[in-house]
Amino acid sequence: MQLRILVTAAAFAAALIGALPASAAxxxxxxxxxxxxxxxxxxxVEALNTDAAYARLLAREFNLVTPENAMKFSVVQPERGRFxxxxxxxxxxxxxxxxxQVNGHVLVWHQQLxxxxxxxxxxxxxLKAILREHIxxxxxxxxxxxxxxxxxxxxxxxxxxxxxxxxxRGIGPDYLALAFRWAHEADPQAHLRYNDYGGEGDGAxxxxxxxxxxxxxxxxxxxxxxxxxxxxxxxxxxxxSEVRINMKRLAALGxxxxxxxxxxxxxxxxSRADLRAQAALYRDMLQxxxxxxxxxSFSVWGxxxxxxxxxxxxxxxxxxxxxxxxxxxxxxxNSVRRALRAAKTGKR
Ligand code: G3I
Numbered sequence: 001m002q003l004r005i006l007v008t009a010a011a012f013a014a015a016l017i018g019a020l021p022a023s024a025a026x027x028x029x030x031x032x033x034x035x036x037x038x039x040x041x042x043x044x045v046e047a048l049n050t051d052a053a054y055a056r057l058l059a060r061e062f063n064l065v066t067p068e069n070a071m072k073f074s075v076v077q078p079e080r081g082r083f084x085x086x087x088x089x090x091x092x093x094x095x096x097x098x099x100x101q102v103n104g105h106v107l108v109w110h111q112q113l114x115x116x117x118x119x120x121x122x123x124x125x126x127l128k129a130i131l132r133e134h135i136x137x138x139x140x141x142x143x144x145x146x147x148x149x150x151x152x153x154x155x156x157x158x159x160x161x162x163x164x165x166x167x168x169r170g171i172g173p174d175y176l177a178l179a180f181r182w183a184h185e186a187d188p189q190a191h192l193r194y195n196d197y198g199g200e201g202d203g204a205x206x207x208x209x210x211x212x213x214x215x216x217x218x219x220x221x222x223x224x225x226x227x228x229x230x231x232x233x234x235x236x237x238x239x240x241s242e243v244r245i246n247m248k249r250l251a252a253l254g255x256x257x258x259x260x261x262x263x264x265x266x267x268x269x270x271s272r273a274d275l276r277a278q279a280a281l282y283r284d285m286l287q288x289x290x291x292x293x294x295x296x297s298f299s300v301w302g303x304x305x306x307x308x309x310x311x312x313x314x315x316x317x318x319x320x321x322x323x324x325x326x327x328x329x330x331x332x333x334n335s336v337r338r339a340l341r342a343a344k345t346g347k348r
Pocket of ligand 1: 069229
């Protein structure tokens with residue numbers, strides 16, 4: 001067993017060396033600043049703590065990180081009043097050691113909630129107190145160290161209406177506005193975002209998200225940006241032109257936008273043609289972001305296929321990210337790098 005892990009890690013490291021960009025000036029994080037955006041990734045903290053080659057790849061290519069699971073409710077507060085920041089601390093310290101910005105994820109979401117909470121039969125008054133304490137304990141701990149927070153996620157359903165969730169049932173429709181206020185109280189400098197999937201282009205859900213953002217802004221809620229997740233496949237992806245239009249209308253509300261969780265799942269084993277089509281889709285969505293000044297960052301939901309969430313949730317699908325299981329750069333990495341280089345020379 002020990003020998004197999006060592007052999008795999010050695011193979012991963014060897015492949016990684018083969019796939020290294022020509023120079024440090026040619027990495028995504030070196031090219032992104034003069035293209036006017038941050039380039040980010042979700043981080044699997046368990047892998048960060050055990051896979052040195054993975055950690056090196058993260059630090060080499062990205063200047064923005066989002067904890068894939070380390071700051072979620074069930075991880076941070078597994079028992080009522082007992083907070084566990086081990087994973088979150090590890091991520092923030094890694095980011096600080098490598099000059100990377102941190103986007104905290106996620107303060108109020110209807111998934112990954114601990115049983116003590118969902119089976120606690122708390123009334124709305126108690127639930128408000130619990131959520132407020134959770135948000136303010138987490139945000140206060142990382143005040144000045146976490147630059148932005150995904151405060152709320154996936155609160156709009158496929159028809160564009162407020163999704164019926166544990167929080168909307170327990171607290172009421174204003175749970176989201178309250179969450180933003182509590183986060184802002186805890187860190188007035190932090191950039192606060194709403195984050196969702198399936199509303200990146202046009203359509204009922206996109207309109208529902210737009211209407212919710214407009215209402216929150218109208219009510220003076222301290223919200224500064226929107227994360228467009230962009231979990232795509234070759235058959236299911238918005239048009240880049242629709243994404244640009246959507247980003248511009250959100251900008252007209254005074255909101256910055258971010259591609260926050262991009263991945264493009266492929267049917268396994270991935271064909272060369274599919275890998276080329278995947279590369280084109282990554283390029284198109286990055287260029288959509290680069291075309292809108294208020295789009296401030298482009299993040300992928302994981303650095304390598306080795307730790308992607310896709311195969312567990314979509315059996316038979318995978319190869320969704322910029323680097324392969326072996327750490328080698330894929331055509332998608334090269335298309336993203338070319339698009340950043342082109343933007344760098346002002347040809348946005
Ligand atoms: O940590 C436990 C481990 O102790 C246990 O042995 C194992 C087996 O049950 O589960 C592990 O927890 C898993 C966790 O990932 C960490 O690996 C959860 O079961 C699993 O559900 C969880 O999946 C995460 C998923 O959100 C939950 O819905 C994915 O990693 C994560 O990539 C995904 O990310 C979400 C974003 O937060 C929001 N937007 C959509 C995106 C994809 O669903």
